[in-house]
Amino acid sequence: MTAWVLHVDLDQFIAAVEVLRRPELHGKPVVVGGDGDPTKRGVVATASYEAREFGVHSGLPLRTAARRCPDCVFLPVDRAAYEAVSDDVMAALRGLGAVTEVMGWDEAFVAVDTDDPEGFARDVQRAIKAATQLDSTVGIGENRLQAKLACGFGKPSRDGAPGPVDAGQAGSGTRPGAFRLTHANWFTVMGASPVSALWGIGAKTAAKLAELGIATVSDLAAADIAVVAQRFGPTIGPWLVATARGLDSSHVTAEPYVPRSRGREVTFQQDIDDWDRVRAEVVQLAGLITQDVAAEGRPAVRVVVKVRYRPFFTSTHGVPLGAPSADRAEIEQAALAALEKFPDRRPVRLLGVRAEFAAQPEP
DNA sequence: TCTGGGGTCCTAGGACCC
DNA sequence: TCTGGGGTCCTAGGACCC
Numbered sequence: 001m002t003a004w005v006l007h008v009d010l011d012q013f014i015a016a017v018e019v020l021r022r023p024e025l026h027g028k029p030v031v032v033g034g035d036g037d038p039t040k041r042g043v044v045a046t047a048s049y050e051a052r053e054f055g056v057h058s059g060l061p062l063r064t065a066a067r068r069c070p071d072c073v074f075l076p077v078d079r080a081a082y083e084a085v086s087d088d089v090m091a092a093l094r095g096l097g098a099v100t101e102v103m104g105w106d107e108a109f110v111a112v113d114t115d116d117p118e119g120f121a122r123d124v125q126r127a128i129k130a131a132t133q134l135d136s137t138v139g140i141g142e143n144r145l146q147a148k149l150a151c152g153f154g155k156p157s158r159d160g161a162p163g164p165v166d167a168g169q170a171g172s173g174t175r176p177g178a179f180r181l182t183h184a185n186w187f188t189v190m191g192a193s194p195v196s197a198l199w200g201i202g203a204k205t206a207a208k209l210a211e212l213g214i215a216t217v218s219d220l221a222a223a224d225i226a227v228v229a230q231r232f233g234p235t236i237g238p239w240l241v242a243t244a245r246g247l248d249s250s251h252v253t254a255e256p257y258v259p260r261s262r263g264r265e266v267t268f269q270q271d272i273d274d275w276d277r278v279r280a281e282v283v284q285l286a287g288l289i290t291q292d293v294a295a296e297g298r299p300a301v302r303v304v305v306k307v308r309y310r311p312f313f314t315s316t317h318g319v320p321l322g323a324p325s326a327d328r329a330e331i332e333q334a335a336l337a338a339l340e341k342f343p344d345r346r347p348v349r350l351l352g353v354r355a356e357f358a359a360q361p362e363p
Numbered sequence: 364t365c366t367g368g369g370g371t372c373c374t375a376g377g378a379c380c381c
Numbered sequence: 382t383c384t385g386g387g388g389t390c391c392t393a394g395g396a397c398c399c
Contacts, residue, residue, distance in 0.1 A: 034367070043367050045399095058399090063364055077367090104399045202397055233374065265368060304393095312366060316393065352368085374395080380388085 004117040006110040007139040007147035008124055013106035014046035016134050017085050018075050029072040031065050036076030038066035041267050045077050085132055092131035101252045109144055111252035121178040140180040145248035148199050150181035186246035191218040198243050220244035262292040265352030271310045273347040285353035286335040290328040298357050299324035303334035306352035307342055317341035
């Protein structure tokens with residue numbers, strides 16, 4: 001028996017949930033985001049595969065999506081609905097008896113000892129399909145990093161994008177549904193990819209690496225750790241090189257998620273320049289946060305206010321609570337005190353309030 | 364027609380203490 | 382004349398992810 005990590009990812013999850021409860025949308029280009037009005041400020045949460053053919057994708061402004069695809073069906077985000085389906089998915093996974101770590105509404109890691117990980121992957125897909133009618137993709141690896149990246153190679157693709165170098169594990173043109181990425185094929189599959197293909201490396205880090213002459217995963221894997229650490233610090237530097245080598249020492253855990261903070265934020269349809277109104281909005285957010293803190297059952301220790309000014313410049317300031325508290329008046333007062341720390345009174349695009357909980361004791 | 368909302372983790376730099 | 386240096390805590394910001 002070998003220890004495997006599986007990464008399970010639901011296909012176009014949010015759009016699929018919407019189609020499930022509105023079957024007439026099946027096969028149509030569906031875009032979910034904001035309050036469903038594509039003339040407003042907001043971005044795409046998920047686009048169905050049909051919508052993606054119009055160049056609509058997650059993170060795209062809704063207004064741009066509407067321009068690219070005027071005939072797309074635009075729906076509002078319905079968190080409660082997705083959470084309910086997600087709970088069913090995760091229950092189905094746990095029902096298989098393996099250690100399951102939930103990573104979001106639509107993805108989870110599963111640790112399992114087996115000699116047939118592809119067979120277990122099919123069990124996973126069958127269980128999810130039976131519980132929710134939803135399709136999923138499974139990445140198989142020797143650690144979380146490999147499993148996560150493997151999942152991307154197993155995803156259905158309608159745009160004819162080429163698969164990895166040795167994607168021939170499945171017949172060409174068919175949907176693999178699962179993909180195995182291990183130390184054995186790591187550099188064959190990943191070596192020539194840009195570093196941004198790695199989990200945790202975004203555009204900014206890729207640009208900094210490029211300044212060091214590092215462009216591909218192979219480049220980074222062969223880089224001098226001391227040089228990278230010099231640029232990125234003693235924690236991130238070595239981690240970057242290890243990641244490029246396909247190494248990941250983190251383990252899959254079934255420990256329940258304990259949030260470090262709870263926040264609420266709003267982007268206004270029109271920027272606000274009246275600071276009396278800004279204060280009133282902060283008070284309102286503080287009220288919502290108080291409810292979230294009460295629901296969490298743990299007191300807050302600090303309150304942070306976020307302000308995004310026009311056009312898109314963001315700043316934060318925080319205030320510690322004198323003592324841990326879940327009291328509405330104290331949280332509201334701290335939020336207003338944090339707001340006073342902003343010296344700038346320019347028009348405001350977004351306001352946020354976040355409550356931080358005390359750090360959990362080390363295990 | 365720009366650029367949501369919910370999070371986490373790490374770093375840099377200032378304050379403070381000895 | 383001169384302004385050391387180490388450790389720790391806190392804050393704001395950066396970067397990334399779903």
